Amino acid sequence: MRVRTKICGLTTPDDAAAAVAAGADAIGLVFHDPSPRAVEPEAAAAIVAALPPFVTVVGLFVDPEPAAVETVMQQVPLDRLQFHGDEPEALCRAFGRPYIKAVRMRADIDLAAVMAAHPAASGFLLDAWRPDRAGGTGEAFDWDRVPSQRPRPIILAGGLEPDNVAMAVQRVAPWAVDVSSGVESLPGRKDPARMQAFISEVQRGTTD
Numbered sequence: 773m774r775v776r777t778k779i780c781g782l783t784t785p786d787d788a789a790a791a792v793a794a795g796a797d798a799i800g801l802v803f804h805d806p807s808p809r810a811v812e813p814e815a816a817a818a819i820v821a822a823l824p825p826f827v828t829v830v831g832l833f834v835d836p837e838p839a840a841v842e843t844v845m846q847q848v849p850l851d852r853l854q855f856h857g858d859e860p861e862a863l864c865r866a867f868g869r870p871y872i873k874a875v876r877m878r879a880d881i882d883l884a885a886v887m888a889a890h891p892a893a894s895g896f897l898l899d900a901w902r903p904d905r906a907g908g909t910g911e912a913f914d915w916d917r918v919p920s921q922r923p924r925p926i927i928l929a930g931g932l933e934p935d936n937v938a939m940a941v942q943r944v945a946p947w948a949v950d951v952s953s954g955v956e957s958l959p960g961r962k963d964p965a966r967m968q969a970f971i972s973e974v975q976r977g978t979t980d
């Protein structure tokens with residue numbers, strides 16, 4: 773089956789157009805001020821307005837106040853929400869929108885417990901853990917920690933780039949992959965050639 777690709781942390785309509793031209797299935801918009809990829813709702817709305825049909829738009833939040841999510845949703849037509857902190861299920865499902873639960877793979881994380889605590893999540897994005905950053909670290913975690921029993925689709929993230937994503941797809945067989953820093957020219961700006969190379973390698977990993 774084809775492995776989907778989400779390109780995360782887009783900050784301009786041009787970068788989003790290049791992601792779609794490269795074959796991205798989904799784009800991620802980061803609503804988390806400390807991130808170098810954070811976008812204001814107005815800029816995010818302009819990015820979404822320029823997209824062609826059938827590209828899924830995911831809004832990322834880290835332990836947000838509910839009102840902050842509502843404010844973004846009033847201005848930006850998000851298809852899905854992605855929660856990247858320690859949000860409980862009740863918060864994740866409070867907005868009437870399908871959601872993805874990100875799980876940062878700290879050494880002591882009980883992934884099965886997190887999954888059980890989020891029965892309404894449409895998928896689980898597994899990412900590297902770092903104490904000082906909530907995401908977009910450019911670091912990989914040990915892919916052998918991804919369980920073979922998967923109650924919901926797994927989105928593999930963390931330190932993926934054109935040089936390693938084919939191997940990641942072969943080893944983990946995820947539903948989708950997610951990348952941010954691995955396809956950047958500098959934090960917050962995507963490199964069209966790297967996005968093309970990344971998605972070609974995703975396909976190579978699927979068919980090899």
Ligand SMILES: O=C(O)c1ccccc1NCC(=O)[C@H](O)[C@H](O)COP(=O)(O)O
Binds near residue numbers: 780951
């Ligand atoms: O990208 C960020 O700066 C970010 C900040 C805070 C929370 C989440 C963030 N990104 C979320 C993503 O889905 C990234 O694509 C994922 O963490 C992988 O990042 P990378 O290792 O840089 O590919």
